[in-house]
Amino acid sequence: GDSVTQMEGPVTLSEEAFLTINCTYTATGYPSLFWYVQYPGEGLQLLLKATKADDKGSNKGFEATYRKETTSFHLEKGSVQVSDSAVYFCALRPSGSARQLTFGSGTQLTVLP
Amino acid sequence: DTAVSQTPKYLVTQMGNDKSIKCEQNLGHDTMYWYKQDSKKFLKIMFSYNNKELIINETVPNRFSPKSPDKAHLNLHINSLELGDSAVYFCASSPRTDSYEQYFGPGTRLTVT
Numbered sequence: 001g002d003s004v005t006q007m008e009g010p011v012t013l014s015e016e017a018f019l020t021i022n023c024t025y026t027a028t029g030y031p032s033l034f035w036y037v038q039y040p041g042e043g044l045q046l047l048l049k050a051t052k053a054d055d056k057g058s059n060k061g062f063e064a065t066y067r068k069e070t071t072s073f074h075l076e077k078g079s080v081q082v083s084d085s086a087v088y089f090c091a092l093r094p095s096g097s098a099r100q101l102t103f104g105s106g107t108q109l110t111v112l113p
Numbered sequence: 114d115t116a117v118s119q120t121p122k123y124l125v126t127q128m129g130n131d132k133s134i135k136c137e138q139n140l141g142h143d144t145m146y147w148y149k150q151d152s153k154k155f156l157k158i159m160f161s162y163n164n165k166e167l168i169i170n171e172t173v174p175n176r177f178s179p180k181s182p183d184k185a186h187l188n189l190h191i192n193s194l195e196l197g198d199s200a201v202y203f204c205a206s207s208p209r210t211d212s213y214e215q216y217f218g219p220g221t222r223l224t225v226t
Binding site: 032034038041042043044045046049051087089093100101103105106108 | 117146153154155156157158161169203205213214215217218219220
């Protein structure tokens with residue numbers, strides 16, 4: 001079945017450091033890929049998405065590129081801020097309609113001032 | 114003007130009790146979901162409703178019974194609560210079943226003692 005594998009956390013960085021959170025997936029066909037973010041005490045919010053191979057999703061300084069050849073969708077940010085501290089979830093939605101999201105296990109990010 | 118709201122935010126109860134969690138969305142969406150997030154932040158879908166009709170029912174014990182009185186509400190009733198039911202339960206909604214983005218509520222932290 002479909003699955004998403006994220007790098008294990010927690011990840012602790014200093015402010016202005018470069019961030020990479022790895023995500024790889026297993027799915028048939030061409031799934032859509034997402035990054036969701038969960039701030040402390042809140043529900044998940046969509047951060048960015050990519051719906052086909054080589055698409056780059058971006059939002060709030062975060063980027064991720066849909067790599068079909070490596071089945072990856074790594075999240076990057078050039079300079080993190082304390083306010084980026086949260087749990088980040090990679091997710092996929094299989095191709096075709098009426099299919100649910102499959103989430104990775106989440107990666108806790110803490111950014112220190 | 115909260116988009117997806119859940120009540121209660123916290124719920125502490127004893128084993129064997131029956132409890133309900135309520136969810137409402139004011140976004141006019143057709144599709145609603147219940148997710149369970151365990152202590153390791155792993156997020157798994159439980160149910161999905163589209164226009165008050167059940168469309169996804171994952172392998173969840175039949176002690177869990179969702180009810181959708183109208184398309185803006187999706188409540189979760191749990192009978193005979195067990196210790197393993199302790200988790201954070203998230204409600205979410207999306208415009209349609211094939212929509213890319215889901216909008217999450219703030220979560221209900223259920224603790225069974």
